[in-house]
Amino acid sequence: MPTEETVVRLENVSKTIGGAEIIRNLSFSVKRGEIYGFLGPNGSGKTTTIRMMVGLISMTKGTITIAGHDIRKERGKAMAHVGAIVENPELYGYMSGRKNLLHFARMSPTPVSAERMAEVVRLVDLEHAIDKKVRTYSLGMKQRLGIAQALLHHPSILILDEPTNGLDPAGIRQLRDYLRLLARTERLAIIVSSHLLSEIELMCDRVLIIQEGRLVDERLVHPGGESEDRRLPVRFEVSDGARAAVLLQAFAGVLIEGNQVTVELGREEIPELVTVLTEGGLRLYQIRTLAPSLEDTFLELTKGGGV
Amino acid sequence: MFFALVRNELMKLHSKRQTRYFYLFLIIVLLGAGFVFRFGAPETAARIDQMDFASNMYAGLSLFVTVFALAIGAQSVSEEYRDGTIKQLLIRPSSRTSILLSKFVAVLLVLLAADALIVAGGLLIGTGLFGIQADTPPALVLIKTAVYDLPRMVFLTSLSFFLGVALRGIGLALSVSLIAYFVGGLVSMMVSKYRWSKLLIFRHTDLAVYDPDPLVSGGGMPPAGFTLGLSLTVIAAYIALLLGLSMLVFAKRDVR
Numbered sequence: 106m107p108t109e110e111t112v113v114r115l116e117n118v119s120k121t122i123g124g125a126e127i128i129r130n131l132s133f134s135v136k137r138g139e140i141y142g143f144l145g146p147n148g149s150g151k152t153t154t155i156r157m158m159v160g161l162i163s164m165t166k167g168t169i170t171i172a173g174h175d176i177r178k179e180r181g182k183a184m185a186h187v188g189a190i191v192e193n194p195e196l197y198g199y200m201s202g203r204k205n206l207l208h209f210a211r212m213s214p215t216p217v218s219a220e221r222m223a224e225v226v227r228l229v230d231l232e233h234a235i236d237k238k239v240r241t242y243s244l245g246m247k248q249r250l251g252i253a254q255a256l257l258h259h260p261s262i263l264i265l266d267e268p269t270n271g272l273d274p275a276g277i278r279q280l281r282d283y284l285r286l287l288a289r290t291e292r293l294a295i296i297v298s299s300h301l302l303s304e305i306e307l308m309c310d311r312v313l314i315i316q317e318g319r320l321v322d323e324r325l326v327h328p329g330g331e332s333e334d335r336r337l338p339v340r341f342e343v344s345d346g347a348r349a350a351v352l353l354q355a356f357a358g359v360l361i362e363g364n365q366v367t368v369e370l371g372r373e374e375i376p377e378l379v380t381v382l383t384e385g386g387l388r389l390y391q392i393r394t395l396a397p398s399l400e401d402t403f404l405e406l407t408k409g410g411g412v
Numbered sequence: 413m414f415f416a417l418v419r420n421e422l423m424k425l426h427s428k429r430q431t432r433y434f435y436l437f438l439i440i441v442l443l444g445a446g447f448v449f450r451f452g453a454p455e456t457a458a459r460i461d462q463m464d465f466a467s468n469m470y471a472g473l474s475l476f477v478t479v480f481a482l483a484i485g486a487q488s489v490s491e492e493y494r495d496g497t498i499k500q501l502l503i504r505p506s507s508r509t510s511i512l513l514s515k516f517v518a519v520l521l522v523l524l525a526a527d528a529l530i531v532a533g534g535l536l537i538g539t540g541l542f543g544i545q546a547d548t549p550p551a552l553v554l555i556k557t558a559v560y561d562l563p564r565m566v567f568l569t570s571l572s573f574f575l576g577v578a579l580r581g582i583g584l585a586l587s588v589s590l591i592a593y594f595v596g597g598l599v600s601m602m603v604s605k606y607r608w609s610k611l612l613i614f615r616h617t618d619l620a621v622y623d624p625d626p627l628v629s630g631g632g633m634p635p636a637g638f639t640l641g642l643s644l645t646v647i648a649a650y651i652a653l654l655l656g657l658s659m660l661v662f663a664k665r666d667v668r
């Protein structure tokens with residue numbers, strides 16, 4: 106459901122390279138202020154999707170819209186809203202950090218002020234090294250400079266492909282804090298890809314799981330109040346399964362095996378059903394939602410996928 | 413916007429040691445040769461003047477300038493691919509065409525700067541060390557010679573630039589354009605008896621022959637039916653074709 110808050114939208118995007126369909130009918134959208142995880146085993150198509158989003162490679166089918174601009178029809182306008190690091194933070198090693206930033210600032214259609222430049226340098230904590238040649242930077246520093254160049258022009262969407270690769274735990278933690286801060290303070294939409302579930306869980310609000318170029322699942326990482334409309338199978342252990350069958354005649358999608366009753370329910374329907382069962386004289390021993398956890402889903406697919 | 417792109421390319425070119433060292437190399441050779449002749453071989457020095465020195469330096473160094481232009485032309489795009497920076501460059505609002513064109517313009521500006529350096533440097537150092545005599549030809553003769561050489565240099569640079577874009581590697585692009593540079597004249601002599609050879613670029617690259625001043629043309633004569641206008645048109649067409657092809661290849665290609 107796209108709204109004006111939607112910054113990026115992919116609709117039925119496919120990519121075929123040399124006869125192989127690498128991305129298959131992928132659709133998703135990302136909102137302002139949200140950190141969106143793009144999770145999948147190696148070779149599942151994360152980088153390919155990101156390359157299509159930033160216009161490095163063409164798409165075979167589908168539409169990608171960034172800030173309301175179709176990237177095929179209004180590439181320049183769409184790209185003005187994007188800041189990205191695709192795979193590694195590749196920068197000009199023979200120039201200083203400052204010159205690298207100047208280089209990318211000059212490519213922005215809206216002028217980047219000297220204050221903005223100083224601000225992003227401060228944000229990524231590179232003030233002490235900004236005049237040194239990038240060749241001498243550590244990977245973490247390059248990563249931060251990469252983020253700085255991606256943020257210079259006040260993008261609406263920041264896209265980071267496996268940003269934690271090669272970072273030590275402290276660096277990962279720092280990155281996570283930056284991203285949270287950016288999403289909250291600048292109302293930036295952020296897409297982070299990773300093949301590691303743990304990272305996505307720590308960093309993201311919402312996650313898309315991709316395998317072999319196909320969307321496998323999309324969900325909130327920390328389901329809370331927002332997931333009310335999601336219907337999930339709920340299993341009740343009752344004292345009398347046969348009686349439950351009679352009581353639940355009015356409900357659709359009821360499965361009864363012995364004293365185990367499984368019903369597809371929205372969150373608000375659970376207490377309702379509990380009332381029906383208890384008022385019908387049944388005793389309840391256990392209630393459990395059967396939605397697989399993020400971890401279950403991811404493990405299952407990485408096992409089958411042969412990482 | 414385009415101006416900003418060219419400034420970026422110039423900044424990158426001049427941040428590399430190779431470019432700065434190349435300017436330095438030219439200056440050192442000019443000064444070094446001047447001082448060696450002036451003080452190492454006084455008898456020779458007495459016989460030569462500003463123009464002898466400057467045109468000899470130009471003849472030798474313009475070879476280096478051409479090779480250098482071919483090298484940075486071949487490198488300009490292929491190096492961005494090698495280092496992966498091409499991605500950072502292409503995910504910006506600027507179109508691929510304007511990015512490519514800005515690179516070409518920057519390479520040409522360096523070519524012009526280096527060429528101006530060897531002409532002006534030769535004349536200045538020549539004047540300082542050897543002086544101007546009554547029979548010294550005007551500096552304009554050397555300047556004209558250098559200007560007549562430029563279209564060929566620009567053509568060769570565009571060839572090397574195109575090959576760098578198409579092959580995404582420096583080695584092959586540079587070798588092929590160097591071969592074109594060295595055998596071009598020979599090929600044009602071999603095929604000059606055929607009528608179609610009128611469309612061959614190498615029959616048009618020696619523009620000095622059109623100059624009325626024998627000091628500039630070296631007594632050479634243009635082939636029958638050839639005019640300066642025709643030669644310039646042919647060279648321009650070749651450059652336009654190579655640039656067009658570069659853009660076509662560059663704009664369409666998936667960047668992985």
Ligand SMILES: Nc1ncnc2c1ncn2[C@@H]1O[C@H](COP(=O)(O)OP(=O)(O)O)[C@@H](O)[C@H]1O
Pocket residue numbers: 122123127145146147148149150151152153154668
């Ligand atoms: N240029 C290419 N030609 C052929 N196959 C490719 C190319 N680039 C990527 N692929 C394939 O596409 C799939 C997805 O790759 P990629 O997007 O890099 O995955 P991820 O980033 O999720 O690890 C892989 O199976 C890979 O082998």
Ligand SMILES: [Mg+2]
Pocket residue numbers: 151152153266267
């Ligand atoms: Mg990848």
